[in-house]
Amino acid sequence: MNERAGTLAQKSDLIDVEALIRAYYDLKPDVSVTAQRVVFGTSGHRGSSLNTAFNENHILATTQAIVEYRTGQGITGPLFIGADTHALSKPATTTALEVLVGNNVRVLVDEFDDYVPTPALSHAILAYNRAGHDDQADGIVVTPSHNPPMDGGFKYNPPHGGPADSDATSWIANRANEIIADEMRAVRMAEPSAVETYDFRSAYVDDLENIIDMKAIKASGIRIGADPLGGASVNYWAAIRDRYDLNLTVVNPHVDPTWAFMTLDWDGKIRMDPSSPSAMASVLAHKDDFDILTGNDADADRHGIVTPDAGLMNPNHFLAVAIEYLYSHRDGWRTDAAIGKTLVSSTMIDRVAGFLGRELWEVPVGFKWFVPGLIDGSVAFGGEESAGASFVRFDGTVWTTDKDGILLALLASEIVAVTGKSPSVRYAELAEHFGAPAYERIDAVATPAQKSALGKLDGAAITATELAGDKIIGALSHAPGNGAAISGVKVFTEYAWFAARPSGTEDVYKIYAESFKGKEHLKQVQIEAKAIVDAAIS
Template sequence: MNERAGTPALPEDLIDIDELVSAYYDREPVEPVVFGTSGHRGSSLDGAFNEGHIASITAAIIEYRQELGYDGALYIGRDTHALSEPAQKTAVEVFAAAGVEIRIDARNRYTPTPAVSLAILRANGAGTEAGVRVEGPGLADGVVITPSHNPPRDGGFKYNPPHGGPADSDATKKIAARANELMKDWRSIPRMPYEQARVARTTGTHDYLSAYVDDLENVVDMEAIRKAGVKIGADPMGGASVDYWAAIAERYGIDLTVVNPEVDPTWRFMTLDWDGKIRMDCSSPNAMASLLQIMGENAPYDIATGNDADADRHGIVTKDGGLMNPNHYLAVAISYLYANRTGWNADAGIGKTLVSSSLIDRVAGELGRNLLEVPVGFKHFVPGLLDGSVGFGGEESAGASFLRFDGTVWTTDKDGLILCLLAAEILAVTGKTPSQLHAELVDKYGPSAYARIDAPATKEQKSKLGNLSPEDVTATELAGEPITDKLVNAPGNNEPIGGLKVTTENAWFAARPSGTEDVYKIYAESFKGPEHLAQVQEAAKDVVDRALNG
């Protein structure tokens, strides 16, 4: 933990925007294109997010969609990071030169990830009797230019196919491989000068904001929030939700204040995260320190919320509980939604990542709902959200989405805005804060201690960890309890988890290699208290070390 974590950023913490943008155009690509769980990310200063990268990725996407026969409009959104606008300009130039129909924001402003997902789904038939089409001609898809909650120096570029959610591994591997081939001679990729591309016949606009805001009443009970007079303080954290929160307040007449409407690509108004970096992580108490201070004893709001830069994540702050642990809020949201969404399919399951809290398992068991436990990555929830067989999909990293009131798809990408509004709906309908409802769940199912730690690992060890088999784990007990399962594939869809999960009756751990650092991540939880959690973590490191070095 950095000694300045949670304190305001100082001038020396801020990036030089001119240097960052100049590097985007002036520096040749050094690092290869690599798609993680949320697209390609990197900084122009490191030669990892430069004009050559974006031109090459865009050209690769054009070839990919031609191969699959996607010839509808391609919806483009961007967040408030400094590299997002130049990256959008590059993409528009390449798309226009190839004659691709594109739709950019009608206001030439910022676009949250869920607004792009919604636009793709609506274009492909969501809300009609035929339902969403994901195969055949005329299909729309999209690009979101964002590195999510990453520091201001970073850029990001991700592709959403016609199902509206994050592209799966088969697509991203193919796009990345082709982009790296094209990048060898990226200056030869056809481009149309931006001023021409902006007004080209194939370049159109889409009113992302109105389309999203006007549709919200079909997924969140906005009237209940208005009638109850719930006071909401929404902090966009300098991100793409900034215009949306003001529009939501006006459209629905709710008591909502935009706590900080400022947009500054240096994010000089932020408090520093745990490692001393500026990071728009709405699940971090350090990054959310300013909002937590406002929500003190004499807080002016009943519920306060935060969103990351592309608004696909949520942070929930209550007067009585402070910043909620994402796992705690997911469990509360699930418990509430399945009791209050009578239009959902009676068999609609509950989606969670395998590193999310087992409190969700216990809630699902009480509800009598099928639990779909999947690897890390929101893409695994897409099929269930599309056909309504999954009512809610959520990740431990504060990303989730859920169905409309009528049981049809809302978004197939994470939506931080509806999860924030749901907290206000919960208070309006139940008269209790999400923190109070979590306390009730703890009384019913028992308290849990949950944490994630990192342990050092070489590249060879990380590779081995990603390819372990259950037989590689020779231990029979974990922190004093017999091991009940050893998983390398997720039980919900049998997809590889890229690591290992070990369970006992009252605890579990999961170990996954980091995609960016020479460490592996250990997620662990115990229903026997913090001391037992510490034992589980130590035992987990021992189990993994033996498997890696055995």
Template sequence: MEVFAANGVHVLKDVSDRFTPTPAISHAILSHNSNGGKSRSDGVVITPSHNPPGDGGFKYNGPNGGPADSTVTRWLEKRANSLLANGLDGVKRIPYERAINSDHIGDYDFVARYVGDLASILDMDVIRSSDIRIGADALGGASLDYWTAIADHYNVNLTVVNPEIDPTFRFIPLDWDEKIRMDCSSPYVMSALVNERSHYDIATGNDADADRHGIVTGKAGLLNPNHYLTVAVDYLIKHRNNWPAQAAIGKTLVTTRLIDRLVQSAGRTVVNVPVGFKWFVPYFEDESIVFGGEESAGASFVRRDGRTWTTDKDGIVMALLAAEITAATGDSPNVYYDNLTREFGKPHYARQDAIATREDKQILSKMTGDSIRETTLAGEPITEKLSRTKGNDLPIGGVYVGTESAWFTARPSGTEDVFKIYAESFQSETHLEQVIAEAQEIVGESLKER
């Protein structure tokens, strides 16, 4: 704020200085830029997201409302590092009190604008009339005030499970490695809410900036993100009658192929993109997709009339959708998922990390399908070897290998010296283990030959 005001940049902050989640920023950007005025807005979020509290980051959302693409983030990184290396020489800055009282800083009621618009994307009436018990855990993050406002505005039976906000997040159950993470897809982090699940018909969690979701049901506990995304897609296809029939369903390539099966059965098309929600942004912009989701518990979808809602992940909307599904169908999402697997097959899915040098990671990121000489995978003929997505020709940043009933993707980690293997089998857990073992061998052999 001190730097923005000093440089004459007009900024809108929350009217009550409340924390503001990523989806509310995306929603506000799109709302402002759809008014046809001369000025165009963008946004900044400072957040650790689902990472440890000390790993906070600077997140930039452009005028399209979505996460910045690689060209923009590389420029920002280069510029920021250059300024830091020069001791911030030349950076204009004024005291905070002077900044917020300047003509450059204005107020905006992010909570009221976002919460008041939720009925355009969700059936809040069916949630309210069902009186299902909803438990919402912000995990100490920016969605806290939004959940309180949702309960008040729509008069739904919603309890804010943990009303505490603390920048240390010391009340969060430790993750698998005994680190604090606000990861709402982790069974360790969500254990406190899972233990309280009998008090609610549906319970939800969000990460620090509320762009991710975690769904807890009474019988299943914390749902696997792939399972819930599958349920969400099927339900929305069947209950959003005003969505354009020609619009596609978007998913990352490493998200379960069960979605492909049910979407194609419904007569719609699937758009597969590389890992990263940024790849969905142009599709949401031109309204050629009505849903975009990734296996890391991030997704968003369009309004009930087919217009774009946000171009970034929205964990609040995805959490409320679980309540709508439960209220409208009478089934919890885990029961809904089991019914889908009986119709389309039961997938077995896993993600594993394997140690890799930086050189290995560079090689893997540039690997092509032609690099793989094998013709079979876990006893089946290989039908696909891809380094770019089909249809839209986007770089996978690794390789995808598919058969009739299984697939794997191998790609380097962006933060650690490992490569990640995502794999799925529609046969069995044993077959999945075979797929993963052979995937490691295939990638290992390809790296040795380089």
């Protein structure tokens, strides 16, 4: 924990926006250098122009690759494009438009030249593709999500509206790197003038009454605070307030690409993570001013829930509360609709699912795994421990297939309005009934070779029989919900579990762990987890 974590950013912490944008155009990547290649993680290609990791040539080549990919897939409909408030998002959007127009792709940009949250873009793709057109739409979101101000991000969403799967992203990244290596000869460009517009904001906001009980929220008169953290949801919250006549205050309506108003995250960096107490410190100062207070990250695909009685909720806690509430208050959902969770999310969700009599659908890390179930309604809720989730409409039909932080923040208000209890009080009730687990994620140092070994590790390679004094009853390398590889291992007992996965960006592996025996037992689980994993990958 950095000694300045949770304190207001100082001038020395801020980026030089002009230098960042200048580097975007001036620095040319060399794809023979690993750090300068186009690499798609779970949420697209990310990096800083200052490190020659997110520059004009990256976006030119990646957009051309997306054009070629969609052509190969027979995708001939419009491409929706939107961006968040990061400094690199605007130049990257302009670059992408030059290539899309140069390739005669029908492009739709925001009607009001507004920022576009990730869920609003997913909503737009799905709305078009449900409308019975002869063609299909897809989209691009220009965002590095909650990453620091110096970063840029570029994400492709195919016609299903959610994050592209690894087959698509691998093809796009490989083709983009080929184009860069060939000195950009394949790129076709034109002035980005021939574009159409789309009212992302109204389409999304007007539809909220079909998934959230807005009438109950209004009737309750509860005081709602919403902090966009300088992100793309800023004008959406004002529109939601006005459209549904809510007692809602946009706590901080300011947009600043340096994020000078942010408090520093745990490591001393500016990071717009609404699930981090350090990053949310300035928001937490207002917790007693509202009945419910929420935050979103820069592209609004994550949520942070603040209550007067408990402050910032652990994301796992709110997911459990959301699931218990929704599956008890949505009569239009399929009676066999499963509960989706990533396998590093809290076991409290498992216990809630058992209590509700619902199937638990446990998948690897990555929201893309929930997409098919959300589309056909077989999974009515999908959530990740990193404060990302979405669910289906009142009638059980798909809403978004990407994470929706605005939606989950509004759900917190619905819970207060309908039950008269804060989400944190409702979690305390769950903990009293099921037990109160201690949960934490830590990092362990690992060489690239060890990370590679962990990513390929088979659960059968775990030879330990006990974990923190309890018998090991399972060791998984594939998710039980869909059988997909988890790129690591999960080990569990009756009272605790840990999961280990290699980091995609640092020489560490992540240990997620939880114990229903308390914090001291959790510490022992973490110590033994590291020993078990190190023995298996050394």
